[in-house]
Amino acid sequence: MYVCSCFGITEEQVREHAAEGACTPRQIASASKAGTDCGSCVRRIQGLLGRGQCPRRESLERGEPALTAAPAPDAGAEPPEPSGLPGLKPEPVETPAASAARVAA
Numbered sequence: 001m002y003v004c005s006c007f008g009i010t011e012e013q014v015r016e017h018a019a020e021g022a023c024t025p026r027q028i029a030s031a032s033k034a035g036t037d038c039g040s041c042v043r044r045i046q047g048l049l050g051r052g053q054c055p056r057r058e059s060l061e062r063g064e065p066a067l068t069a070a071p072a073p074d075a076g077a078e079p080p081e082p083s084g085l086p087g088l089k090p091e092p093v094e095t096p097a098a099s100a101a102r103v104a105a
């Protein structure tokens, strides 16, 4: 069943995000955008999250770290293409002076 009709987010998706560590409607919004448009679904999301159903909160209450470090980026990996399209390089732009000189020649 849909919780957030603005973004088509279901109860199941909210529960999946909660199982992955989202404990607040804001964290659900970060993961899915649910609640970031009209906001009418935020109370329902809060209800789905409930209290004591958050694995991360339970970890904190047990004194365990709630977050794990993200894996380090691969040192040998190539940087992303600046143009956003692999293999494409930007064309040089002809200045007005260069254009005038080309036409005059």
Ligand code: FES
Pocket: 003, 004, 005, 006, 007, 034, 035, 036, 037, 038, 039, 040, 041, 042
């Ligand atoms: S129903 Fe979720 S933001 Fe509108």
